[in-house]
Amino acid sequence: MIDQRPNIVFLFADDQRFDTLRALGNTDIHTPHLDNLLEHGTAFRQAHIPGGTVGAVCMPSRAMLHTGRTLFHIHDDGRSIPEEHVLMGETFRQAGYATFGIGKWHNGAASFNRSFSDGEDIFFGGMEDHWNVPAFRYHADGSYSGKIPVIRDRLMSNEVEYRPADKIQAGVHSTDLFSDTAVQWIHQYKEEEEPFFLYVSYMAPHDPRSMPEKYMQLYDPASLTLPDNVACEHAFDYGIRDIRDERLAAYPRTEEEIRGHLAEYYAMITHLDDRIGDIIHALKETELFDHTIIVFTGDNGLAVGQHGLMGKQSCYEHSVRVPLIFSGPGIPKGQRRDEFVYLSDIYPTLCELTQVPIPSSVEGASLAPLFSRVGAISDRDRLYFAYADLVRAVKSREYKLIVYHHKSQLFRVSEDPLERYNLIEDPAFSHMEQVLMKELIEHSYRSGDRKHPAGQQFWSQFDRHQQGEDEQL
Structure with a gap:
């Protein structure tokens, strides 16, 4: 047959x-x-x-x-x-x-x-x-x-x-x-x-x-x-x-x-x-x-x-x-x-x-x-990205937050697909940065990133940097 x-x-x-x-x-x-x-x-x-x-x-x-x-x-x-x-x-x-x-x-x-x-x-x-x-x-x-x-x-x-x-x-x-x-x-x-x-x-x-x-x-x-x-x-x-x-x-x-x-x-x-x-x-x-x-x-x-x-x-x-x-x-x-x-x-x-x-x-x-136009992919309104122990990012339909050890970038990718305009220091977008940062951290746990050697290295350095900024404040 x-x-x-x-x-x-x-x-x-x-x-x-x-x-x-x-x-x-x-x-x-x-x-x-x-x-x-x-x-x-x-x-x-x-x-x-x-x-x-x-x-x-x-x-x-x-x-x-x-x-x-x-x-x-x-x-x-x-x-x-x-x-x-x-x-x-x-x-x-x-x-x-x-x-x-x-x-x-x-x-x-x-x-x-x-x-x-x-x-x-x-x-x-x-x-x-x-x-x-x-x-x-x-x-x-x-x-x-x-x-x-x-x-x-x-x-x-x-x-x-x-x-x-x-x-x-x-x-x-x-x-x-x-x-x-x-x-x-x-x-x-x-x-x-x-x-x-x-x-x-x-x-x-x-x-x-x-x-x-x-x-x-x-x-x-x-x-x-x-x-x-x-x-x-x-x-x-x-x-x-x-x-x-x-x-x-x-x-x-x-x-x-x-x-x-x-x-x-x-x-x-x-x-x-x-x-x-x-x-x-x-x-x-x-x-x-x-x-x-x-x-x-x-x-x-x-x-x-x-x-x-x-x-x-x-x-x-x-x-x-x-x-x-x-x-x-x-x-x-x-x-x-x-x-x-x-x-x-x-x-x-x-x-x-x-x-x-x-x-x-x-x-x-x-x-x-x-x-077949039946249904859609569930739980896929966000994407999580990483590069080695140097960069992490989260992307929504409208925004992308990219986090390095000592810097962050926020792009409105729906209007700025070439990621030219960093909005991270614009007070009007501070709430969106906070929302996406929370999601980034949640993804880091859910994805297994925190247990991976590259993730352990990234997040330990990131956390130390954040702690230092908090102490300065």
């Missing part, structure tokens, strides 16, 4: 923020295939990550996606995933789906093999040279122990290092490598009795930002629209000034340099969009498209000059909001929705759409009721 449940293709970008689709209002960028996907599906314009507990924000973000768990309930910042946290691919595999994984995996080799019954061109790590990806074939026994020798400083040394990998396809861009593998797998798939879960996890548009030249030629840096919150430096130093991401541009940031970074960022996204178009075309050629749920999203946002920042180690909108599109059977076409969403909601949503039981370890909320 043929299993009638829909297939799933999950497309996961790396560092692509929420405002990088033409269909959602960015007139500078070219994303025709993702725009078309949206016309056949539903976009959530208020999709977020809750931040990250380490500088490599993508690592906990990906752990949250694959486990459906919240930031302070994942293990070891996402470096590995314990067996009691049932993975998304693992759930579909146990439910009779053929699961195939391609591309970046940042949460340990053991959890990859729990998730996928097969795979190819697997990259275990955070970032690499896009043109020379150290990749693995799928090893059913989980022994990803291959190493390839390389001399990195060949002009000054003969020292040999060993990169974990089975193979490197020199000169093949990561976006092309992963997309070609996905297209080939779709064409080879034999639709018999089992549906499939195909996971394609890209390394783009993460730096080092490089792409085939034809995509760069689409963007003239001088003609791009810079957001009004681009700044030479952040308003104050909160502890990330010298981390790797922030060293990608010199201080003070110049308009010319930021324009160059933005052009490269957009070019990488257009390259990604182009190859996603090939995957969608392969689904149509094989007559699988109409029976396949497609999800497109990203693991975190990126500043690229906004607020004087380059990376994603903050609680600003540009860093915690991501694109999220669902398309396929059971998904309304052409809808834009503004419910508050976390990436951890995707896992239970896909389970419900495919009639797969949701494991008890999953903490996210299914979005499936929204697609």
Whole structure:
């Protein structure tokens, strides 16, 4: 008997923020295939990550996606995933789906093999040279122990290092490598009795930002629209000034340099969009498209000059909001929705759409009721964010309060979405600050933040600072 449940293709970008689709209002960028996907599906314009507990924000973000768990309930910042946290691919595999994984995996080799019954061109790590990806074939026994020798400083040394990998396809861009593998797998798939879960996890548009030249030629840096919150430096130093991401541009940031970074960022996204178009075309050629749920999203946002920042180690909108599109059977076409969403909601949503039981370890909320216009997500009128032991924030429909060790910011995000005007010293908003501060503290307890090492560090320093201010008064 043929299993009638829909297939799933999950497309996961790396560092692509929420405002990088033409269909959602960015007139500078070219994303025709993702725009078309949206016309056949539903976009959530208020999709977020809750931040990250380490500088490599993508690592906990990906752990949250694959486990459906919240930031302070994942293990070891996402470096590995314990067996009691049932993975998304693992759930579909146990439910009779053929699961195939391609591309970046940042949460340990053991959890990859729990998730996928097969795979190819697997990259275990955070970032690499896009043109020379150290990749693995799928090893059913989980022994990803291959190493390839390389001399990195060949002009000054003969020292040999060993990169974990089975193979490197020199000169093949990561976006092309992963997309070609996905297209080939779709064409080879034999639709018999089992549906499939195909996971394609890209390394783009993460730096080092490089792409085939034809995509760069689409963007003239001088003609791009810079957001009004681009700044030479952040308003104050909160502890990330010298981390790797922030060293990608010199201080003070110049308009010319930021324009160059933005052009490269957009070019990488257009390259990604182009190859996603090939995957969608392969689904149509094989007559699988109409029976396949497609999800497109990203693991975190990126500043690229906004607020004087380059990376994603903050609680600003540009860093915690991501694109999220669902398309396929059971998904309304052409809808834009503004419910508050976390990436951890995707896992239970896909389970419900495919009639797969949701494991008890999953903490996210299914979005499936929204697609049938029945009900809504309960208890999601506030969002809680964190970055390491440096920043905490809470967001309502109208306001966002961001708290550092020694400073706070209050933005009326409903009217100031670029978070330009800090209202924290305006007496007219003192009551709102107090309300949101109370909610922030309540969330810190309810979320498990206070028990997490990063949370313990943040709140102990914050409490000491507050006590010192009280004593001065």
